[in-house]
Amino acid sequence: MEVITTGCIVAPKGFKAGAVYCGIKTREDSLDLGIVLSECPSTGAALFTTNQIYAAPVKYSRTTAQKGCIRSFVVNSGNANACTGEQGYKDAVEMARIASGCLKISQEEILIASTGIIGRPLAMDKIAAGIKGAAASLGNTPAHGNNMARAIMTTDTRQKDVAVRLKINGKDVIIGGITKGAGMIAPNMATMLCFITTDATIPSPLLNECLRKSADISFNRITIDGHTSTNDTVAIIANGASGVTISPNSPETKLFQQGLDYVTCYLAKAIVRDGEGATKFIQIDVVGARSKADAVKIARSIADSPLVKTAINGEDPNWGRIVSAAGYAGVALDESKTNLYINEILIFSKGMPTQNNLDVISASMKAGDINLRLELGLGDSADTVWTCDLSHEYVTINAEYHT
Amino acid sequence: MEVITTGCIVAPKGFKAGAVYCGIKTREDSLDLGIVLSECPSTGAALFTTNQIYAAPVKYSRTTAQKGCIRSFVVNSGNANACTGEQGYKDAVEMARIASGCLKISQEEILIASTGIIGRPLAMDKIAAGIKGAAASLGNTPAHGNNMARAIMTTDTRQKDVAVRLKINGKDVIIGGITKGAGMIAPNMATMLCFITTDATIPSPLLNECLRKSADISFNRITIDGHTSTNDTVAIIANGASGVTISPNSPETKLFQQGLDYVTCYLAKAIVRDGEGATKFIQIDVVGARSKADAVKIARSIADSPLVKTAINGEDPNWGRIVSAAGYAGVALDESKTNLYINEILIFSKGMPTQNNLDVISASMKAGDINLRLELGLGDSADTVWTCDLSHEYVTINAEYHT
DSSP, X not given: OEEEOSSGGGOSTTEEEEEEOOSSSSOTTSOOEEEEEXXXXXXXXXXXXXXXXXXXXXXXXXXXXXXXXXXXXXXXXXXXXXXXXXXXXXXXXXXXXHXXXXXXXXXXXXXXXXXXXXXXXXXXXXXXXXXXXXXXXXXXXXXXXXXXXXXXXXXXXXXXXXXEEEEETTEEEEEEEEEEOSSSOGGGTOOOEEEEEEOSBOOHHHHHHHHHHHHHHTGGGEESSSOOOXXXXXXXXXXXXXXXXXXXXXXXXHHHHHHHHHHHHHHHXXXXXXXXXXXXXXXXXXEEESSHHHHHHHHHHHHTOHHHHHHHHTTOOOHHHHHHHHHTSSSOOOXXXXXXXXXXXXXXXTTEEOOSOXXXXXXXXXXXXXXXXXXXXXXXXXXXXXXXXXXXHHHHHHHHOOO | OEEEOSSGGGOXXXXXXXXXXXXXXXXXXXXXXXXXEESSOOEEEEEEOOOSSOOHHHHHHHHHHHHTOXXXXXXXXXXXXXXXXXXXXXXXXXXXXXHHHHHTSOGGGEEEEEEEESSSOOOHHHHHHHHHHHHHTOBOSHHHHHHHHHHTOSSOSSOEEEEEEEEETTEEEEEEEEEEOSSSOGGGTOOOEEEEEEOSBOOHHHHHHHHHHHHHTTGXXXXXXXXXXXXXXXXXXXXXXXXOBOOTTSHHHHHHHHHXXXXXXXXXXHHHHTSTTOOOEEEEEEEEESSHHHHHHHXXXXXXXXXXXXXXXXXXXXXXXXXXXXXXXXXXXOGGGOEEEETTEEEEETTEEOOSOHHHHHHHTTSSEEEEEEEOOSOSEEEEEEEEXXXXXXXXXXXXXXX
16 A cells, blocks of 8 residues: 555546635635546545534535435535525535536536535625636646645645555555544534545445445544534545446455545544644553443543643643543443553553653653553453644634634 | 521531641641531431542442431542542541541441542541541531631632521521532542531431432533542531421422522532633523433533633634534434524524624623523423633643643
């Protein structure tokens, strides 16, 4: 598996991208409307936010995704088209209609996504011009791919993308992806979007299954502040341009899944590393649980504790906050079997702190990457969650923003 | 119902309290060991943390509470006696044994509680001297009650106590309480403790029922940072010195419950107002829910969102964060029936922001008390949760603390 780091979304064969500034964002030096297009008919799959309050483009795109054919992603940043009522839904449909005309493909093959401020109507004249401009600028150079990655950013401080080249049956298959994240919610212009392309041929039910599996070990294992957005979308297009077909229950499926897992995990971690105000990347491994569900519950409880997050911000090996956050996750624990390692140093063993040197552990926490490993001693299941710390900068970003 | 604001824990007849500094806390001008004693035999009830990692005194006191007779609270601050293994449990038992000797009551009538740093052995020589000193200083003046309230404080910035005088069947019944809170967890010397006394006679099963009801609408309706401590304890002693008996299903029970509700709600709100770094007291009312359980789930989801808490810290009427936090609470919602009021001004109506003046709403948020009222339009159930904002000061307190 070879990793590609530029132009990722157009790295697979048969994909073009185009992005423009159309005036939705306030900064003129940024891009705010992008299109990805497969040059040939393709299958697709997508996952959406579980929030009960979801945006108009999510409502529209759920229908597109259900049909299993996606040929284009049309995405604007700067306005989430959420909490915009009936007009918002009409605007999402209109975006697809305009793109359909420009791209000469069926409206039903277009997935729409929006991210940015919520509760404000889309400036449809700007959006229409943007779609036309982006469609006119489509191309498959790395610059086209990089522009697309930048066009979906909001409070993100950097472009997040990756692609992998796999060898399947002696042929190249490429999977490319872009994502954006930062905080988690819209008025602060932050939601989670991820778009993936591949030149394999994959029937949409299998593609859907692969995407769910990958999302489950990546995007469903990260948390910045526990706040699920109204617009979260993860979508994939498979266009077959590589000449390689992935069939259910084949060895090829396994190779493809590995590649997709790599792309989604890389992108999910990139979101955490660029979390609002983040200074630390924290991997929480819970092992020895009775079930994977228990392990995830506990890892999430630790990851979402503001007390744990502030302690790590302060580079303090505060085992008590970590262990007690595990204790209120709603999973039966046995304190006398519980061990905690911080950066691989045992700090809490069988219900009590160890005598290991706290200064050494503190010093290890000056690194940007922090590992917490909690051993429960109750079973054979394990799971991992990634999160970031809670800093003054997070409070500044989120308290000083004004609606 | 008359409210008493000084010496509250000894305001009911037949109670004494004593508190001393015995050297557990580092600040010599503070008190760190206190005892409350009923002068006559009494009933009792208590509730404890649901955290799977719980302190030795919680383990010990659960047994005391189950027997239904509590005659004394023996409490130290500065060390939580949590994550201290078998020795910790022996120390908790030893505290009861020493107190039993000093107070001339059965060891089984003594409820032990500890709060403070975790993972460090109790200095039992200091604790023993403290118990003896506190027992020797018992008295029932307001000063005795106030000292007791201060002896349980850790990062609290102020004493929290209240008492009420009820008229039941022409006689006075008093209920007095003290509490401590601040953050929520021990290495940072913050846990939730509450001790209540009353001079009514109440059989312990009924007392237990009344305490559960009151705690459910008070301590179970607050959140500072969602982090449940290892030591949380709410306990009550009823000694009958007023000559008034409260029997099950009587009109007296209702009056007593009202008084107890007042005391616990007052104390719970006092904890929130003194939350670590809190600058705002936030009341979240969720109405029109299908069930009370749904209403609480949604109110908690809003209360625990760092994005909502930072927005309120910044006095920003960020309806999007509030509504979307409701949306991921795991309760089915209908956006088109949802209304949100901030400080009684409608800001979000039927799925969209209103045109009401944001400046007026922002100005109203300069007050210390903030009200959020979410109408779901789905049923007749309602509930309320209280929380505070998330400030730079919270991050400072919790990131700069060192284990």
